[in-house]
Amino acid sequence: MTSDMFSKRIDRRTVIKTAALAGVAQITSPFVITARAADNVKIGLDNPLTGTYAAVGKNELIGCQLAIEQINAKGGILGRKAELLVEDSTSGDAGTAVQKARKLIDRDKIDFLLGNVNSALALAMAGVSSEKGVLHVVPGGHTDAITGATCHWNVFRVCNTTQMEANAVAGTLIKDYGKKWYYITPDYAFGHTLQAGMEKASATLGGSKVGGDLTPLGTTDFSSYLIKAQAAKPDVIIFLVQGDDMVNALKQAVQFGLEKKIHLAGAQQELEPLEGLPPEARIGTWVFEWYWNQPGVPHVAEFVAAIKKKTGRVPTARTWFGFVSTWTCALAANTAKSLEAVKMAKALQGFKLPPEIALMPDGAFYRAGQNQLIPNLYVGNAQAKGSAPDDLFHVTNVVKGADIAGTVAESGCKMTWPA
């Protein structure tokens, strides 16, 4: 608890410090702003710090902060100091998120925009960033459209598409647990595309859907859905809900004893909800997008140690998203030797992350023509207790992203570059 409090204090202090600086600058006059702009390269993070996504948003922020420290220790961006400006986008209010994005771009003159956890907000922000031509990295908004139907030349994404997650886990589920699936899906774009992805992946392997329910974000009582799911007699109940909804759904499913009759599984799972569950409810087969316990993969241990030193806890996939996003900005500028968004975006086409940033056995690269990071995915089972208190996931199979990502044409992305 104490270490947790400590970490919080540091974060707040950093936030306040950056903000105070900005505050002073804005009061004194526009001249100071131009002066400051010449000094630092500014990265604006517009991400939730309050509401439903506060926990994951916070972890992404920590990853960003570590990356900023490392970037500055290694000589900054084009020899200039990197600076992180943080704005709370709230968890669901697009009006606020868009306004904050405009504030960062118009007033603070940021060179890079980061965010958002919430796919809908990420899409809304992408609208602003592409209108203004600012390089934009989405750390953790999963819906396919971001690097699919509504892709933009300036918008890059670190986390996976829902289709990739579905493809990663479908084979294992069909092979080991059965072909009849019942879906409990969150009722928003992320859930819809994830379920569509799962249905597509299972159909090609001979699986079928025996039913499903759409649950609104923030559902507290899943019992009536679980009653329906049990009545449909599936082999597997697929939980596609996330975050707090995942905690509620699994907690209640385990109380009903459903895990003794039906296999419980899903696609995307994260360390945050598993930490929020009592041990007996840490069950099921899932995909992790990054995991801290990767023995033998170079540089991972150092990253884990650095984050543990900052917060007292192990990094989650979210921490890694934030870390990679921020580093992407620095790498783009340093490779392009320019802060011009078009040049940087060109430099990132097919760009392979160095191993100390990718932190994965097969590395990760931004696929050209789609701006989507193609990493490794980790399929495995949640576990009540592992080698360490934070080791709540047992990886059984590391999947190569390139094998399951489909083609750029399949993603639906038709990228147009400014003339």
Place this chain on the structure above:
Amino acid sequence: MNSPDLNKQIPNVVVWLLLLAMPYWLPAVGGYPELGTRVVILGLAAMSLNFLLGYTGVLSFGHAAYFGLGAYGAAMTIRYLVPSTGIGILVGILIGTIAAAIIGPLIIRLRGVYFAMVTIAFGQVFFFIAIRWNSVTGGDDGLTGWTRVPLHFGFTTIDIQNNPLAFYYLVLVLFAVAAGIMAWMLRSPFGRTLIAIRENERRARFLGIPVDQHIWMSWVISCCFVSLAGALYALLNNFVDPRALYWTQSGDFVIMAVLGGMRSFWGPLIGAAIYVVLQDYLSSQTENWQSFIGLFFVLVVLFFPRGVLGMIRRKVMS
């Protein structure tokens, strides 16, 4: 025109000058164009609410619903029907007003806390429709894939799509029209009757005033202008999501009205300015901005119940 009349005009002149010149002085004090537009739009919403709250004395805590309906009306028109900003705004106003007119009879007999509770609860119906009727409203993700379109007049085109300044002045013109109509109504016999109802409902009833009809009218007018504000809000963001109709948004409108001063015409606009700027500023300073906003609510209630303008007026009077 004699001097007391002139004195009365001073606040109006000051407000209009500040509003007209906003894009020129706002950046100098650390603002940015969208912030000014947001203040005017939310100010309009708070002023509309105050038509009911301050001048009729009826406590609505559910105005976000009609704000949101206006927003969805405008957004869905542009997205699905015609790519026209003007028609979008009109449809938005129409939808919000019609919904208010229908719900009105269910609630106008209720008073005080009960009225507040029922308006909140009704507002939630629209919230859940917006969030669950995915195929049409975009559900929790909000409605994207549309933007405001330039205004085409026969002789010229105003590019409100890419020019934030042009959009600001469009908002300001509509704000002026709405404020003008509200001010005119409040000065008419109808407006005087509303104030009479606020001051003493029973007496008004004994005088033979059809109180329920008047409250219904006031409710519908108030919701009509709040849906105009909602439509503009959607256009400002080029986006609309169910949070625009969530009940906490209603709370924001009420605090704006109270903060500025419920008994004065411009009060809610000033309240909106203070609230929007404060929230914008605080949420950049600390991740615990919610506590400060909450504390701010508490302080307003305990120490500034008459609002900023109410305080100033009292000082001037004494």
Place this chain on the structure above:
Amino acid sequence: MTQLLLFNVFNGLIVGAFYALMALGLSLILNLSGVINFAHGGFLAIGGYLAYTLIPYVGFWGALVLAPLLTAVIGFIVERVLIVRVYGRDPLYSLLLTFGLAFIFEDGTRFIWGAQSLPFQVPGWLMTPLSSDYFFLTGYRLFMVLVVAIAVIGLFLILTRTRLGIRIRAGTLDLETVSVLGVNVRILRNMNFGLGVYLAGLAGVLAVGQLGLQPTIGASLIMPSFVAIIVGGLGSLPGTLLGGLLIGVASGITTVFFPSATEAVIYVMMAVVLLIRPRGLLGEEGRF
């Protein structure tokens, strides 16, 4: 199909009982003091977090007893310091005050315990279903209903058998007369507020047994409680209880036939009740 329906009716009753517990606390405060406590969800969260913090020291049962009491103490203080200042003023101010408090509570819990949801453990033997057919009747859910029943019976006993309760009821009807008769209304309101917050705290401890413990836990539970009060009728505690159970069952049944209207149905129900009986099902004519 019939089985599915039957299950959902049962399930709705369980969920409804929980709403009723929340709503009763709100209703108590509203009836005597005319204050809608928006911070009720915040008190619920505090109850849950206190229980989480206490469990390592006093165990689940100790926490079940202590956490609501501590929450009530916080309620006492909040009433004494803040709420007391808005009595007798326009209801607008009490709304804004508790609205602000709700913000502070949500952010405060996040500040103290973090945004990450915390694992909350109830005794293992409560965690199993009682029968494999009626699997949704878990030990914990029955236990919840039992606690709600005890709390409700206790509340009604307090209100009908104790001096405090009789005063509260009398004050609900006519506070001025009660005051003239020599009852200290200040203390009465304070005790009453504490009692209402106690119920919120208790609901909080029960909620975290099956929901994730995170700062926004109370936010989504407060609206159904509002509807329970309106449907049941303002001023009537039995009405609130009935309202809670009714909306629970209504949304349970709707899940079977038209799942996407699960949330909206309770508001539609409220509209119908208001249309037919503007005072709510058991509400008395002439109040509010």
